[in-house]
Amino acid sequence: MADGGTLKRNDEGIETALGILKQQFGERLQTGDSVREQHGHTTTWIENQWPDGVVFAQSTQEVSEIVKVCAAHRVPIIAFGTGTSLEGHVNAPIGGISIDLTQMDKVLEVNAGDLDCRVQPGVTREALNTYLRDQGLFFPIDPGANASLGGMAATRASGTNAVRYGTMKDNVLSLEAVMADGRIIRTASRARKSSAGYDLTRLLVGSEGTLGIITEITLRLQGIPEAISAARCSFPSVKAASETVMAVIQYGLPVARIELLDAQMVGAVNRYSKLDLPETPLLLLEFHGSDAGVVEQAETFGALAEENGGTGYEATATLEERNKLWQARHDAYWAMLQIRPGCTAVATDVCVPISRLADAVEAAEAKATEMGLQAPTVGHAGDGNFHATVLVDRDNADEMARAAKFVSWLNDLAISMEGTCTGEHGIGQGKRPYLVKELGAETIDVMGAIKRALDPDNIMNPGKILPA
């Protein structure tokens, strides 16, 4: 599923480029197996495809120089942040040069008065938040993994609090990027809003390294709220939980997080985190606001939940209780893997209109059971985005085939419900056929025209997003 399709490897160009880069970067070009493996490593079932070399860039100017060398010799370029993507984004299906951006990890500027900052792409979200804490500021996007901000921008990441703070598309003010010919551009000013020409910021956000390499990011920040509280509530069914979520959204309750765990996932979390939550669908919530505001939000939520059959509702403003609750959510991935020790997780990432969330989750649960698969589910319910993760034994070919069939079925289901095959992970390699199904051949043609205009030799992360 992750081969290069009709892409062709350019051995001669790669060899020449490696020679030039070796001269320019010395020890900062590495071609050893372990480094190459790490940079073509996927955390999922997608097979690893190593680059031919890895350059550790330290400045925008260096990225530009590397791209110029690769452009001159038609060599693929793959940007690398932390390698936490789930769709084979850093794979090198026809080889090429991985540009490792982890050494570009400086916070360049924080403008507290404007609630913005400018960072290099290798800064991780946790590093940024540590840096900001003393100033009473935070960057809200939380995809779970401690991803680099460049990678998060490139995949249009989001996560648990997108329902309140949006996704990377909403929180990037401007980008600096190196284009396929090595030119350096800045996409926008630092103004909070703008009508100045084509929105190149949003075109690059989510372009998965296929149009340019992000070398600086200007981000919107938030003030740390006066008060944060958390809550949990159990429901007799996914439908009851989803109807509560719809009521919350329609009411306009500004929940910061509203996460759904299905019964199977709650069981896994209980065992892993030593909790005794009722093993029925669960909503976990977080409220941000003033002291009085979070109390009011929690009360309003409680009333909406009760109307929809919620039970065992508990709200807490103490840091310890809140951390315990959310730690359980953050550990859900590891908890789930313990259902079947040694298994591999096959990620899914569909997102549907919220009114279809219950139908989609329940259908996925039934389908998995019917296919003899285990697929516990967590969902960013306020966005209609959920992850039914299939637990498989990689060495069991039959099970792998069923898992692949399940993923395909689920993507098709979401598309049939006016949803998307990817709410936040991106298209990468495996989802390319679903992108066509979702948006139609004419829309993909338009994307292809843009790609060809900006990268005529298809050297920027080839084999991703667009059909090969």
Add this chain to the structure above:
Amino acid sequence: MADGGTLKRNDEGIETALGILKQQFGERLQTGDSVREQHGHTTTWIENQWPDGVVFAQSTQEVSEIVKVCAAHRVPIIAFGTGTSLEGHVNAPIGGISIDLTQMDKVLEVNAGDLDCRVQPGVTREALNTYLRDQGLFFPIDPGANASLGGMAATRASGTNAVRYGTMKDNVLSLEAVMADGRIIRTASRARKSSAGYDLTRLLVGSEGTLGIITEITLRLQGIPEAISAARCSFPSVKAASETVMAVIQYGLPVARIELLDAQMVGAVNRYSKLDLPETPLLLLEFHGSDAGVVEQAETFGALAEENGGTGYEATATLEERNKLWQARHDAYWAMLQIRPGCTAVATDVCVPISRLADAVEAAEAKATEMGLQAPTVGHAGDGNFHATVLVDRDNADEMARAAKFVSWLNDLAISMEGTCTGEHGIGQGKRPYLVKELGAETIDVMGAIKRALDPDNIMNPGKILPA
């Protein structure tokens, strides 16, 4: 300033296209002077440039057919909504066909459970809000004029409540558009978030009709808040008012609107709306939330204002009082024109980081005075966007020249402050040189490459955004 530059008029093609369109559309193709004048009419100082004919389209299929005829004969196509743009967007510098979309005015679908709807481009924001009211929903973007939603999307419009609800880029979920070859595309699913490929939605939002014609818009909606209240507060200086705005933003107070009027504008409003506000800088606010929430917001704002020298603070939750206050704001444009009856307004639209707002507004006031110009100012202060509007006598060449110089100076000032020459009006014709200054030639080259890839014959609204 609004000529076609190096663009060339294609008389033969236009004549042929008009003949074909007459056959296809009969009376719905109009070529009379009054209709042409209306469709090439600008509300500003930019000279009018008429199209050669106007077709009143009634469906996406018809728009596609018109575009195919124009594409075959290389004839310019200009989409027309309500004609309220301020930067010459509907002008036809080298003639061509205006596609009037006002008859495509249906609300096609409202999904109350998902807080979204799908509309044709000719639906105006007021018509949509009237349609939605019974369902307890509203569409928040309010640029002042009763613009069409297609036009608002095309110019990335925003207005008074962008500080809370964002701009059109944040509130369009998906678009259907007719591209330069007549193909119809849909840019995204109806999911609330997506990582599915290039963000063509955001590429078309703000593209001012130069990449495609928007034929359907899927919009995010909001529930009408439980409570709305309004407030006003006077300040000794623009600086004091701006510092209050910064405190509000940093605090994270979710104000729905926070508008700045300078002393001159307050004077104009007093006379026009028969009010007796102190003639010093004024902030007008609106709070949306629960009953208790808006009271708390108003109190918090009052405290922040007082710390910054605010006086005469009044908050009100009664509908009548609130309407009176906001009516004064909405009438500011007419009030301002009455400062000098018969004058023409020269709009400006710079947006700067909020920490520079006071500097920018005060410098603009001083510069206008120095140049012997009157330029009362209103600002969407929470975004750093303000409109210093120069009042001129069109027949006074010297004054017109000074006004042009002022506008140029102000755009340059905003750019020097890391801001933009346009927060919400768009680039259109007159601001093209500033777009280059703002983002640099390399960035504009990338925009040009996209334009050429999607519209190789430059028939979609030629002479707008990009240098001719």
